[in-house]
Amino acid sequence: MIKSLDYNTIQELIKSSGSEEKELRVKGYEVFSKVPMPMWKRVKLNDVHIPYYKEYKSAIIKNEEQDGLVTNFITKALMDDDLNSLNTALKRNFGVDDKFKNMVLAFYNTGFSIRALPNSNIKLPIAVNYAVNGDDDTIIDLNLIIAERASNMTVMFDYSSEKRGFHNGLTVVIAKDGSNVNIVKIQRLSDDSSNFDNNIIITGNDASVRWTQVDLGSRVDAYDITAELEGTGSSAYLNSIFLGTKNQSHDMSYKVNHIAPRTESNVDVKGALKDTSKAVFRGNLDMKRGAKKAKGNESEVVLLLDKTVRSDAIPALWCSEDDVQANHSASAGQIDENKLYYMMSRGLSIDEAKLLMVEASFNPVIDTLPSDTMRESIRDYIGRRISG
Amino acid sequence: MKDTLLEIKNVKAEVDGKEILKGLNLTIKRGEIHAIMGPNGSGKSTLCNVIMGNPHYKVTNGEILFEGEDIVKLKVNERAKKGIFLSFQSPEEIPGITVDNFIRTSLSAVTNKNMPMLQFAKSMKEKMDMLDMKPEYRTRYLNVGFSGGEKKKSEILQMAMLNPKLVMLDEIDSGLDIDALRVVAETVRKLKTDDMSILIITHYNRILDYLEPDVISVLANGRIVKEGDKNLAKELEKTGYESILDEVMS
Ligand SMILES: Nc1ncnc2c1ncn2[C@@H]1O[C@H](COP(=O)(O)OP(=O)(O)OP(=O)(O)O)[C@@H](O)[C@H]1O
Ligand SMILES: [Mg+2]
DSSP: OOBOSSHHHHHHHHTTSOHHHHHHHHHHHHHHHHSOOOOOSSSOOTTOOOOOBOOOOOOEEESOOOTTEEEEETTTOOOHHHHHHHHHHHTSOOSSOHHHHHHHHHHOOBOEEEEEOTTOBOOSOEEEEEEOBTTBOEEEEEEEEEEOTTOEEEEEEEEEOSSOOEEEEEEEEEEOTTOEEEEEEEEEOOTTOEEEEEEEEEEOTTOEEEEEEEEOOOSEEEEEEEEEEOSTTOEEEEEEEEEEOTTOEEEEEEEEEEOSTTOEEEEEEEEEEOTTOEEEEEEEEEEOTTOTTEEEEEEEEEEEOSTTOEEEEEEEEEESOSSEEEEEEEEEEEOOHHHHHHHHTTTOOHHHHHHHHHHHHHHHHHTTSSOHHHHHHHHHHHHHHHHO | OOOEEEEEEEEEEEETTEEEEEEEEEEEETTOEEEEEOOTTSSHHHHHHHHHTOTTEEEEEEEEEETTEEOTTSOHHHHHHHTEEEEOSSOOOEEEEEHHHHHHHHHHHHHSSOOOHHHHHHHHHHHHHHTTOOGGGGGSEETTTOOHHHHHHHHHHHHHHHOOSEEEEESTTTTOOHHHHHHHHHHHHHHOOTTOEEEEEOSOSHHHHHSOOSEEEEEETTEEEEEEOTHHHHHHHHHTTHHHHHHHHO
16 A cells, blocks of 8 residues: 555545544644755755655554553554643644654554553563564654653664665653653664654653663654753753764754753763764754753764764754853864774774774763663664774 | 894884984894883884884885784784784873773784683783782773873783783883882783793883893984893993994994
8 A cells, every 4th residue: 555645645544533633634734735845954855765655564562561551552543632642742843844743743654652650650661663674664653652740661762674764753752740751762774764753852840851862874864852841840861872874964953942940951962973974963952031040951072983974063052041051062073093093003993993982982871771682782783883 | 043023124214204213123033022222202102103003104114024024014903913012101091991891802803702701800800910900990991090100000901911922112111100110010021921022112220120131222313223232221321322322423
């Protein structure tokens, strides 16, 4: 079943679905059909193949049967509650771009709603795998993660492929009062794939969200993580590593809106670029009026492993409130020649020496991943990419 | 007769377009301890860098034969794999990489195999005990925040683990207190096998009391200008370099 991303397809998709799903898809399609494809200066979209609509049946969820946890395939049924939560989130400004964001709302073909009930402590990390599998090469996922009052949970997404695939997703994380949410996203699609990801975090009072983004794959990659710190004393800690090799390009955008008093955020991005890869990092820190005693910090450190790479950092800091602390730092540099010589004098090839420096920079993030096998496989993957 | 490990023939080398080694000849036999002394700026560290293959230094003339093979075109890591080791006059700091991780990685690069964890730990402990280094240094980032003396010990620890054929000690004695110098020099002596040759660059006689040289060469102005036995060091201590230089020049 291959169809264009058009109104006929929408009609067919909603034929037998509930009113919630109809509402979502139709509204999404309205915007999608009006907005033109974005023209991006830094990351060229020429190499992106805009997909046809296709079903995707390869989604896997693990550890979904735990006390206090409710999970649903979003394509089976969209609940009333879920739609309400989605609508709350969709009022906010977020995402890579309106075209891509609404493509998901109109044409999503997979996704989960994951809800931790009030006061529940979900012990095992919930793992969601979206792999490109044979003909299942188009992943348009809509994910809704809701941590009810005073609950704890970890959700780990893994996007992977050996061959060309297309991924465009939208993930909403709502952390209600006093909840703690850990999100891990791993992107290791093949180096001819396209990846787009639109993410929003909304926090209640004293809620805390930790987000670890491991962004390694795809030929063209663009993602956005927007955090709306609405609850007093709430926080978002966003840690990311990225790797570019060959002609990959990464476009990363982080937006943190400090809305309530005593909110805290930290965006920490570490990257490495090799061959002719490119990366652009956009960091927006917005201290809104009323966000008294808020603290925001953003830093990006990029290792340039070859002279032919390109790295841009575009930081922006907005302060409408006086009583805040906000910092930004960005640095990009090559590995010192003397250090390379020193390491090579101990037998390491130039690539092994570079890999060691990349590991030194990435390890603090990799060490926080919630599974041994995941840590090992990420390290192996990075090793192969840098030596290959 | 012992065979030759390293033979340098009429080597000229420059850095940033400036000629530093000006036709240098040197032979080191297998198992030999060879000391090189000479005035500041005469080219001793340059010689070590040229033997190690630092790409910053350009060899414009001559041959460097290691076990009979010309290594001038080999990369730094290829020379390390052949068994050449340089203890740096100023070792680099590598943040984010622990001593353990770095030495394990080096060892597997040089030997092309992974030493089992337990054997590695045992071997590290043995060598660190010899060097009077506390075990917690294994988990510290390589040389980061190490004192001058600790950095020198870290160099010898690496040498001990990698077990090279040619060890170049570039002023291993600078920055070491009297006790540390004894510990380091004695460790090197214990680790030295009949197959290991040592090239000691030094300005002082004390280290030569622990590591008695078979040959002492004097390097001045980019050339070896004099060779002698261990008594040459004593002589130099009395007379300084000037008399030798006068002698050579005249
Ligand atoms: N990277 C470099 N760039 C420019 N000049 C250099 C460089 N390395 C060495 N030199 C010059 O080469 C000459 C020899 O230096 P080298 O470090 O080999 O001397 P040395 O004999 O080891 O001296 P010391 O006893 O002070 O350690 C000096 O004049 C030095 O300034
Ligand atoms: Mg020197």
